[in-house]
Amino acid sequence: MNESTDPLxxxxxxxxxxxxxxxxxRLKERGPQSAGDLGDLADISAPAMSRHLKVLHRAGLVRRDVDKQRRIYSVEPEALQAIGSWSIGREEFWTASLDRLTTHLSPKE
Structure with missing residues (x-):
């Protein structure tokens, strides 16, 4: 699997x-919101916000539900769990690496 097809x-x-x-x-903290509700996050146009939401949706990070004329966005918990699991899986590696670096940089008696 190459980088362009790896979901992570x-x-x-x-x-x-x-x-x-x-x-x-924002979606994680406050729950589902429309694109308009998210507009105060950045000084960008509505089309730019839509493009950001489209990228997040395509990446599987947010879900998009239709409520009449509005699109309501919410976090995809499974996607965040996958990122969390990957990060936790690397914690042991980084802890051991940083411990070795600390030992190496410590003054010798």
Whole structure:
């Protein structure tokens, strides 16, 4: 599987943009919202907000439900759990690596 088809890589790439990260954080904290409700997150146009939401939706990070004329966005918990599991899986590696670095940099007696 290459980077362009790896769901985790696509999700990290989508979250690499500060506006998209702010959108996901808002949805996580406050629950489902429309694009208009999210408009105060960044000084961008409505079409730009729609593009950010489209990227998040394609990455599987947000769900889009239709309520008459409005699109309501919410976080996809499974996508965030996958990111969390990946991160936790690397914690042991980084802890051990940082411990070795600390030992290496410590003054020798």
């Amino acid at each position: 890589a696509i999700r990290f790439a989508a979250l690499g943009d500060p506006t998209r990260l702010a959108i996901v954080n």
